[in-house]
Amino acid sequence: MLVEEIMHRNVHSVTPSTSIGDAIHLLKNHQIRHLPVLDGDVFVGLVTDRDLRSASPSSLDPKGLRNLLHRPVSEVMIRQVITAHPLDFFEDAARALYEHRIGCLPILEGEKLVGILTETDILRRLIEIFGVDRPSQHVEVEVEDRFGILAEVADIFGQHRTNINSVMLERSQKEDHLNIVFRVQAKDLGKIIDNIEQAGHRVLWPRTNPDPEGGV
Known part of the structure; x- marks a missing residue:
């Protein structure tokens, strides 16, 4: 089984200049945890709900929180990202998620984002493979x-x-x-x-x- 058979093709993304506040809204509105960052058609990074939580100031500092929401995601995004190719095997992608302890793999063809694969996708497919669905x-x-x-x-x-x-x-x-x-x-x-x-x-x-x- 290839990654392209189970990856999500319609991916929500942001640009480096997207505000952290808008990124948080996207994550909550679509109930997702990962947002690829694109500069035009080029994949340049990844921002996650965990990154945003780590960057958030204390709830006792409302001014700091307001300032955070207006900062660009380029300040908190991950730039060195583990990725996969659509023609990679499913089991190799699963191993990459496990070994690197990450929650998703952006799927690239060259520098272009063509999909995303998450740990939930892996678990759902394993349930199907095991026949317990x-x-x-x-x-x-x-x-x-x-x-x-x-x-x-x-x-x-x-x-x-x-x-x-x-x-x-x-x-x-x-x-x-x-x-x-x-x-x-x-x-x-x-x-x-x-x-x-x-x-x-x-x-x-x-x-x-x-x-x-x-x-x-």
Whole structure:
């Protein structure tokens, strides 16, 4: 999945000379937290609600607050901004947000702003990828890490005419094993679980039997 598939294309922005007061109004009016700063068509910076809060004087200084509202956003904007390209992969953009602890990525083609991607967009897309945006049940299976194992377990769901919303794989705590997490739409999950266990796999969730290693 590419960034251009999920980014916002209609982006509210300001210029370096826009007053801080007008920027605050835009943020509140549109219920957003980030405003790209454009000089003509060129992206030159970013201003956030956090930047504006940090620049605000004490509420005990009303004169200072009035002065702040008339100052240009160029005085408080971030100039060195982490950005992304529309053809970057979704997972690389998500990693950039996480590693740099930032709330958005302006999306640029050259110096031109073509969109914005926020942490909320990432979370919403992850919810869709995990399949939890639709009615479904969580089934987690521990399997040997060997060729064809995913298809083997998925075929059991197919035999029961069960729709799989999503599949995720992660390393198991047990050596040479994987945990496969399915989100499925099943009419009779009990029979499916029985068949998975009869095939020699361990169902971690739903828990139907005591953990053989002493868990619950």
